[in-house]
Amino acid sequence: MESRASPFLISVLCLGIAFLYLPMAVLVGYSFNASALASVWGGFSTHWYTELLHNRQILSAARLSLEIAALASTGALLLGTLAAVALVRFAKFRGRLLLTGMVNAPLVMPEIITGITQLLLFVSMLQLIGWPTRGITTVVLAHVAFCTAYVTVTVQSRLQTADRSLEEAAMDLGATSFQAFVDVTLPIIAPALLSSWLLSFTLSLDDLVISSFVSGPRSSTLPMVIYSKVKLGVSPDINALASLIIGVVGTCVLAAGYLVRRGERQRVAETRLATG
Amino acid sequence: MVATETLDKTHRQRRSLRGWVDRHGRWLIILPPLLFLFVFFLIPFGFALKISFAEAALRIPPFSDVYSATPDHKLHLVLSLSNYKYLLTDEVYVVSYLYSIRTAFFSTLLCLMIGYPMAYAMARSSKATQGILMLVIILPFWTSFLLRVYALEGIIRDNGLLNATLLWLGVIHEPLKIMRTTFAVYLGIVYSYLPFMILPLYATLEKLDHTLLEAASDLGSRPWRAFLDVTLPLSMPGVIAGSMLVFIPAIGEYVIPALLGGPDSLMIGRVLWDEFFANHDWPVAAAVSIAFLVLLAGPIAVHQHFRVGQLEH
Numbered sequence: 001m002e003s004r005a006s007p008f009l010i011s012v013l014c015l016g017i018a019f020l021y022l023p024m025a026v027l028v029g030y031s032f033n034a035s036a037l038a039s040v041w042g043g044f045s046t047h048w049y050t051e052l053l054h055n056r057q058i059l060s061a062a063r064l065s066l067e068i069a070a071l072a073s074t075g076a077l078l079l080g081t082l083a084a085v086a087l088v089r090f091a092k093f094r095g096r097l098l099l100t101g102m103v104n105a106p107l108v109m110p111e112i113i114t115g116i117t118q119l120l121l122f123v124s125m126l127q128l129i130g131w132p133t134r135g136i137t138t139v140v141l142a143h144v145a146f147c148t149a150y151v152t153v154t155v156q157s158r159l160q161t162a163d164r165s166l167e168e169a170a171m172d173l174g175a176t177s178f179q180a181f182v183d184v185t186l187p188i189i190a191p192a193l194l195s196s197w198l199l200s201f202t203l204s205l206d207d208l209v210i211s212s213f214v215s216g217p218r219s220s221t222l223p224m225v226i227y228s229k230v231k232l233g234v235s236p237d238i239n240a241l242a243s244l245i246i247g248v249v250g251t252c253v254l255a256a257g258y259l260v261r262r263g264e265r266q267r268v269a270e271t272r273l274a275t276g
Numbered sequence: 277m278v279a280t281e282t283l284d285k286t287h288r289q290r291r292s293l294r295g296w297v298d299r300h301g302r303w304l305i306i307l308p309p310l311l312f313l314f315v316f317f318l319i320p321f322g323f324a325l326k327i328s329f330a331e332a333a334l335r336i337p338p339f340s341d342v343y344s345a346t347p348d349h350k351l352h353l354v355l356s357l358s359n360y361k362y363l364l365t366d367e368v369y370v371v372s373y374l375y376s377i378r379t380a381f382f383s384t385l386l387c388l389m390i391g392y393p394m395a396y397a398m399a400r401s402s403k404a405t406q407g408i409l410m411l412v413i414i415l416p417f418w419t420s421f422l423l424r425v426y427a428l429e430g431i432i433r434d435n436g437l438l439n440a441t442l443l444w445l446g447v448i449h450e451p452l453k454i455m456r457t458t459f460a461v462y463l464g465i466v467y468s469y470l471p472f473m474i475l476p477l478y479a480t481l482e483k484l485d486h487t488l489l490e491a492a493s494d495l496g497s498r499p500w501r502a503f504l505d506v507t508l509p510l511s512m513p514g515v516i517a518g519s520m521l522v523f524i525p526a527i528g529e530y531v532i533p534a535l536l537g538g539p540d541s542l543m544i545g546r547v548l549w550d551e552f553f554a555n556h557d558w559p560v561a562a563a564v565s566i567a568f569l570v571l572l573a574g575p576i577a578v579h580q581h582f583r584v585g586q587l588e589h
Contacts, residue, residue: 009397013409016394020416020470023427026437030430083309090302095310102313104583108520108576110528112545113565116552117320120562123337124323145316148309199418206420209530209545213552223422230426230535242423253418257411 024246031239048240055237058225065205065222068136072143073200077193079144080151080200085181087152088159106149115213118142122214134216142214143207147200154199158192159185188267191260198256202249321569328563329355332556339559359563369564372542373571379458379533379543380526383465387473387522388515390466395477395514396507399484406482413478417471425535428467432460432536456538464532469525473518480514481507513582520579524572544568 005013031049035042052058083103087096106114122138125131132138162185170180208223215221226242229235330339343353363369398409416424431437432454439451454460484507492502530545537543544564551561 005397005400009393009400012390012393013397016390016470017412019390019467020413023431023467024416024419024424026430027423027427079309079312082305083313086302086306086309090306093302093306095306098318099306099310099313101580102317103309104580105576106317108524108579110525110545110568110572112528112530112548113569114317114320116548116561116565117324118316120323120327120558121316121320124327127337141316145313148313152309202418202420206422208422223420226422226426227531230422230429238426242420242426245423246419249419250415253415254411261407 027239028243028246031236031243033236033239036236048236049244051237052240052244058222058237058241061220061222061225064136064219068139068143068221069201069204071140072147072204073197075140075144076147076151076200077197080148080196081155081193083148083152084155084159087156103149103152106146107153111146111207111209114146115142115210118145118210119213134214135219138214138216139211139219139221142210143200143204146207146210147203150199150203151196154196155189155192158189162188191263194256195260198252321566324562324565327559328359328566329357330559330562331356331358332559337558338556356559359560360567362560363563363567368542368547369544369567372544372547373568375542376527376529376544379461379465379541380523380529383462383469383526384473384519384523386462386466387470388519391470391473391477391518392515395474395481398474398478399481410478413471413474421468422531424468425464425531428464429455429535432463455536458537458541460536460538461533461541461543464536465522465526465529468532469522472521476517476521477511477514480511480517484510516578517582520575520582524575524579527572528568 032044032046033040033042034045034047080103083099086093087099087103090096118138118141119134122132122134122141126133132141166188167177167180167184170184171177175183206223207221208227211221212224212227215224226238229238326342327339330342332338333340340354340356342355343351394413398406398413401409429436433439434451434453434455436455438454439448442448443451454463488506488510489502492506493499497505527543528545529543530549533541533543533546534549537546548561548564548568551557551564
């Protein structure tokens with residue numbers, strides 16, 4: 001659209017963005033507050049960060065959550081990519097409608113329902129076949145299920161815009177359909193794969209509700225520890241932890257965004273070069 | 277002669293293998309996600325349905341068997357409808373359903389009122405700015421949901437930044453009570469779900485054919501009139517998609533009412549959580565989930581319909 005936004009629209013946009021970012025900025029500010037009281041500014045201090053490094057409970061929960069997130073996002077990437085390929089490339093197959101429903105429903109299903117029903121599944125499975133015991137395994141399985149939905153939707157929309165004729169050209173030149181997919185299409189959808197893996201990783205790292213239901217007695221994830229502390233009121237070391245997480249995630253997302261955009265630009269340039 | 281024969285044989289074998297892959301290979305792609313989601317996403321609802329007919333029992337897991345084999349090898353089925361009766365007789369469930377729907381509705385409306393002008397302003401900015409704005413809107417979505425709700429608490433609590441600023445400015449003389457109210461829950465939902473509203477709205481507004489607006493203004497429409505007659509109707513798919521993405525998860529929200537709401541903000545998610553973790557009544561929790569799901573079927577169907585429509589285009 002070439003016509004400009006009115007001053008009214010621009011001010012709403014700016015206020016809205018301020019609304020989204022102000023609380024996080026304030027939180028980061030508080031994390032450097034020497035005073036344990038939220039209402040008093042006791043001077044600049046990194047005390048809460050050093051405190052954090054000595055909190056064994058938080059450190060072990062963080063480690064557990066990172067392990068779970070790595071496993072779950074990798075599993076979801078594999079399953080989600082397969083589902084996306086199936087939905088985009090195979091126009092008709094038995095179970096297509098079922099698959100479409102199952103990759104879209106988790107996106108809006110309230111987490112609390114998913115959590116309860118999955119717990120009931122795991123408990124019943126344990127009774128029937130003796131597997132899985134509640135713990136890391138059940139958390140990973142539950143996370144893979146909802147992350148797969150996000151991966152499928154992201155990869156699906158990228159695959160739909162990918163140029164099929166390039167793959168056909170490769171097959172005319174003797175490549176098998178598998179080779180053509182791996183050599184031609186995979187590099188094109190690589191940015192979508194990267195961003196959906198990252199998205200799954202952060203979603204898994206952040207999940208409180210589903211994990212609370214399906215995890216076992218000795219597998220408290222980081223959000224579960226944070227939640228139990230936050231519920232009791234303000235805790236300055238959580239401010240420090242939150243600032244660290246926001247900083248790390250923000251940097252990763254910006255870096256990934258930059259890489260993806262650079263890759264896209266390069267690809268467009270190469271295609272232009274190739275097609276003249 | 278022999279050599280050609282073997283060559284021919286391997287060739288034939290490879291061709292038959294290829295034929296098999298061509299005919300059935302697609303199932304190697306379709307089956308893993310289909311089976312996984314079937315077992316770990318769909319089947320759980322079956323178990324929840326089954327357990328909702330059981331009765332709470334003092335054992336592990338804490339519910340009675342719904343079916344059992346009698347000594348003469350006949351299947352014995354005990355369906356107890358008491359949990360569903362309980363849902364209808366105990367006021368708290370009906371009240372919390374209605375409260376959840378009301379809260380989700382008004383939060384969605386607020387989201388739409390804030391999100392629409394934001395998405396519209398984004399769609400009207402230059403291409404380069406659009407890219408940056410997209411990132412700015414998406415970034416909070418990537419940062420921890422739980423931590424963002426906690427961060428909001430730092431602004432709105434009695435001695436938080438908002439009250440401190442207003443007191444300092446002399447606008448108010450006593451801190452505003454926002455924390456532990458229904459308004460705090462609205463604010464929390466709007467704050468957490470705003471990106472979900474903006475993105476689909478932006479996607480439809482950005483694709484909007486600008487010449488239609490020009491035509492309207494050429495024909496003498498005032499900008500406001502042209503917006504109501506042209507832009508708004510054409511952006512309805514985005515409005516519905518965004519509203520569903522906010523409304524459905526908001527009804528089941530647990531963290532926001534638990535952290536920001538008062539004791540009276542009994543949203544269904546919170547009731548479910550307590551039924552499970554405080555009362556340990558799994559069969560009632562299962563029945564609440566099933567009843568809740570039935571209630572959500574309509575909105576979820578609307579969401580699916582629009583998503584599928586979007587993907588087919």
